[in-house]
Amino acid sequence: MNATVTLRVLLAACLLLPFALAHAQQGRLHSSYLQVLSAVTDGEVIADAEVITQVPGAASERVYTDSRGIARIPTSALSAGDDATLIIRRAGYSNLVAHCPCGGLTYAMSPILTELEDVRIVLQWGSEPADLDAHLFSSGGHINYANPRGQHAQLDIDQQDGYGPETITIHNRRHGVRYLYGVHNYSATSRPESTSLAASNARVNVYVGSTLIRTFTLAPNRTGNTWWVFMIGEDGEFYDLGLTLNLDSLEAIGSAMERYIDQASLASMPTIERAQQMRADAANRQGETAYQAGDLEEAERHFLRAIDYYPDHAQAYSNLGVLYMRLEKSAEGLFVNRKAIALASGANAATIKASSHFNIARIYEANAAWEDALRHYQEALDLREHRAYTNGIERMRARLSGE
Structure with a gap:
């Protein structure tokens, strides 16, 4: 040669x-x-x-x-x-x-969502099992591979050869509607006690606006071929579930989701160990340090990591609320303020809820959603007297009457 x-x-x-x-x-x-x-x-x-x-x-x-x-x-x-x-x-x-x-x-990137109430849910996993299926249940129907379009949502991609992505997008989330999202190991439909779902490295990314707002993973060594990942409450707040079940057909999945969404109490389910809470606290402190240094992108990453460690970390949500107001991220601001309302407890609960409703109302008002803004200004006033709430109600009534 x-x-x-x-x-x-x-x-x-x-x-x-x-x-x-x-x-x-x-x-x-x-x-x-x-x-x-x-x-x-x-x-x-x-x-x-x-x-x-x-x-x-x-x-x-x-x-x-x-x-x-x-x-x-x-x-x-x-x-x-x-x-x-x-x-x-x-x-x-x-x-x-x-x-x-x-x-x-593989990593799947979500195009930025431009509508205030849109939510995108992206499932990915490793090379095995070949086929994990995403399921979304609400009053608008059961979104899945056999029924890819419903009133409120659609299945964008159905992947059957490993890795994913398998993507569902909720369009214009409806107030007063619950949504339940789950994952089924189609490859192990006939093997309900399989651990292959837990071993799949499955991760569920949730996007609102321009932000990856939550990442969900399943604890290793869990048995079951079905995973209830999270629920969205009537007001748009998220609840971590982390439940595994054994279901052997599409019909069984739909029936189980319908029963759960009708009967479940609205609360995050997983037990958080002390070590995990400590990691969340540490991440939140890192976020506060970054925020004070003016590194808002780094601060956001740490605050979101704190929530991934501990989904009910009230201070991290509060910090994100301040951050998103400064960044003018409207959809993300709705997400954190809704959760702040759900988490509020104790002597200051009414004040926290009123303030969060006020923040939500301001976001809706800035986006010309007058009826939604009016509802939240009114809810804020019902909780606590404040001139800003009354002024907001008057402005929205004037807008709606065409004055």
């Missing part, structure tokens, strides 16, 4: 090596790589996404996805394991924040 041919062979090998590594084992990603996809368009890859890895005590590292949406993960992040944080950015999409290990996985 002459030198020219040898050079061409070596060059071809160098060009093909990343592809071969990334797509080893019959299409599965190599553990040193990740791939970025669209959460709403099946098979669409996202090129030129910025992938940032952060490891405590080290400088952040940046790489970008190629034309196939693939990027190689820096060695420092692979070595750090659970201590590494992954941030993926692309114009027009919500930032995606995840905790490693992150090698060999």
Whole structure:
């Protein structure tokens, strides 16, 4: 073989090596790589996404996805394991924040939601099992692979070959309606005691506005082929569930969801261990430090991490409320103020609720949703006398009467 041919062979090998590594084992990603996809368009890859890895005590590292949406993960992040944080950015999409290990996985990015009451729910998992299914139940119907469109929501992607994404978008969430979201391991429908759902590395990301607002994961070693992940209450507040069940058919899933949504008390269910509460407190303090230093993006990440550790962390929600008001993030502001109302207790409960209703009313007023604004100004006044609440009611009545 002459030198020219040898050079061409070596060059071809160098060009093909990343592809071969990334797509080893019959299409599965190599553990040193990740791939970025669209959460709403099946098979669409996202090129030129910025992938940032952060490891405590080290400088952040940046790489970008190629034309196939693939990027190689820096060695420092692979070595750090659970201590590494992954941030993926692309114009027009919500930032995606995840905790490693992150090698060999795909990450689906959500286009920014422009409607105030829209919610997007993105399910992803590892290479096995092949088929996890997303389910959303409300008075508007049971959204699933057999019924992808309903009155309030739609199934954007149904993935049957591992990894996901499997995406459901709620359009214009209705006041007074409960929503129950769950995941079923279709691959283990006939094996209800399977642990493959818990071992799947399944994660559920929830987006409102331009923000990944919550991430849900299932505790390892749980048995059951069905996972009730969260419920949205009549006023739009979220409740963590974390329940596992054994269900053997689509009809059984629908019936169980209907019973649960009608009978369940509105409360977060998982028991939070003391160590987890301490991690939440630490994350909240880090967020406060970042906020005081003027690093609002870093503050937001820490506050949201505190909520992931402890979903009823009242101070983290309060801090996010202040942050989102400063950032003028309306949909996100609704999310945190609704939860603040649900969490309010003790001697100051009425004051906290009134203040949160007032904040919600101001968001609706700024978005020309006069009837919703009036309702929340009135609820604030019912809880506590304040001239600002009365003024708000008068303004909304004038708007609605055309004055």
